[in-house]
Amino acid sequence: MHNLINANQYIKSTEDLDSLKTLMTVFESNIKPDGVRNRAYLKLLWNRKSEKITVADNQVYFQSAKSNVTDGGKARHFAVMDKQILNLKIMKNVINTNVNFIREFSLLKQYKELVLGLHFIRYKANRYGASYSSPDCLHIDDEPLVFVHLLNLSPNAWGGDNLIADIKTKEIKNVIRLEQPFETIILTKDYYHAVTALGAREGVATRDILLFTVEPNETQMEAVA
Ligand SMILES: [Fe+2]
Secondary structure (H helix, E strand, C coil): CCCEECHHHCCCCHHHHHHHHHHHHHHHHHCEEECCEEEEEEEEEEECCCCCEEECCCCCEEECCCCCCCCCCEEECCCECCHHHHHCHHHHHHHHHHHHHHHCCHHHCCCCEEEEEEEEEEEEEECCCCECCCCCCCECCCCCEEEEEEEEECCCEEECCEEEEECCCCCEEEEECCCCCCCEEEEECCEEEEECCEEECCCEEEEEEEEEEEEEHHHCCCCCC
16 A cells, blocks of 8 residues: 555664664653543654754644544643653654655645644553544544554554545545554545544553654644643
């Protein structure tokens, strides 16, 4: 499939694997409950000309009501991820690889500054329970470009599968399961997508992802405190 990125684009060495372990430690100590998920967020700004990446002063996240009937139309305050995470080699790989893609992404080429949203999310379900993303049905994101990086999927997990559907008919065309760390799927407005709820065969199942969203600065609500 054209919109999948192999994990080896992000994990290239044993040093990267070690860095991934550190990332997961930082991940676990920073995520906080958000409904049926745990999460932490870090908003960055990328300047096309200078190639500089800075941490945004305003860390509030906004989604339109149109793109998220459950939680859209309001500013959402998430736990802020420790910005030291940016010093990890694996995160440098993520940003470099994704920025190389973003730079050439035609729909965003006119923008001088883009918001890079790093959403660190843990779905966690007990046996016969459920954890799911918001919205939980086929939709198109506000953000013109989103990278879904799997960080970890526990072997007792049920569900957590990505669905891709036709933009006109909503017919489901692809089912993808990200299983290995840093297997990645790219989402655009060219098709609908959804992810099935996470369940557990036994014990407690987890699905950890890094959602890397890309959008023009102007679609984020700057003035919201
Ligand atoms: Fe989405």
